[in-house]
Amino acid sequence: MAIPPQGTSRTCPGTEAVNTTEATGRAGALGIVAVLLGILLAAWHANEWMKFVIVGTPPYTVATMPEPDCEEDELVEEGLSLTECHQLAYAVHDISVSSPDWFKSFHVAVSAAGTLLSLLSIVIGIALVDYRQWAATAAVSVFGALAVLDVVSFTAVVNTGPLIRQMYLWSILIWFSIHLAMAIGAVVQRQYLRATPGLAGT
């Protein structure tokens, strides 16, 4: 990979000079943030996937649920009160009672897509730090796709019950803001690279 010399300036058509150190610095900052958030998001989506598979459809309803086993030694070990122990059994139903029929399979699919895109964003982040020219274009696609996935998720969650909404709306909104900022950062990086052919390496 050809690394441009430090501090080289090139002129963007009709605009100010572009400093290569500034361009690699921006790519590096965007890349490390993409890697860090990609790791967190991959872990979060994978957990969501598991969560819905495990408790998405409990084998009993609130009316027919068995009495939870809250032995004293277990409560001490877990640091739980008796009330908390009973509440844990009720809380399993939070997802099922507040989900329309379509939501479980939808959320599992979104979580699977989210896990895949998050892992891709780690690779893209590494490529940005490594200053690969294709990385900026790929970053626009992946960060943009993550932002679109957040919008789709947000719209779906709005159409569920209050328990699901209080669980997810706020976190999806935060992730959407982050992905929007990253997608726009990637667009700007791509514009710089397109305006200065030969600035980046491979």
Next chain:
Amino acid sequence: MKPIKGYSRTALILHWFLAVSIFFLFISSWWMLGLPLASAEYRFREIPFQLHKNLGITLVAVIFVMLYVRFRHRPQPELKQMVPSWINRLASIDHVILYVMIFACCLSGYLSSSYSGWGTTLWWVVDLPNWGYENEELNILYSDMHLWTCWILLAIMAVHIGGALYHAFRNDGVIRRMLHL
């Protein structure tokens, strides 16, 4: 910016596998401890706990492979002249504590599980022998150790990530040693 020869591709893949796995373990453990206590009727904890233990055991193996790869292929030294010496010392100490804490966190978790009376089946294939017998006091002791070593690990990881961000925003090329294709 000078080209910097970095860690090997194997070390790189293992490092990022570790990173994703550790965060998954933290996030999933916070969720799974909110599931009802295990009983004949309530079996929600079975799969998440087995997965947690299996991933933890796998991480210990990965750590050893990573250390082997790391010492077999030493990258060029960091750009020591570019950062204050205390930052270099902090980075070295942080790396050592990070490895020790990952190991301690996984080991204390496995010991706690061994004394809990609940068995571990490695990736649902091989039944692992219990190191201990069912003992409530030892289970709680190792469980507390697991908790605290993992909290310390999280704090150390924050320092580690902070260091990576510091070098990324300085654009001094140091993070390219672990971020290259």
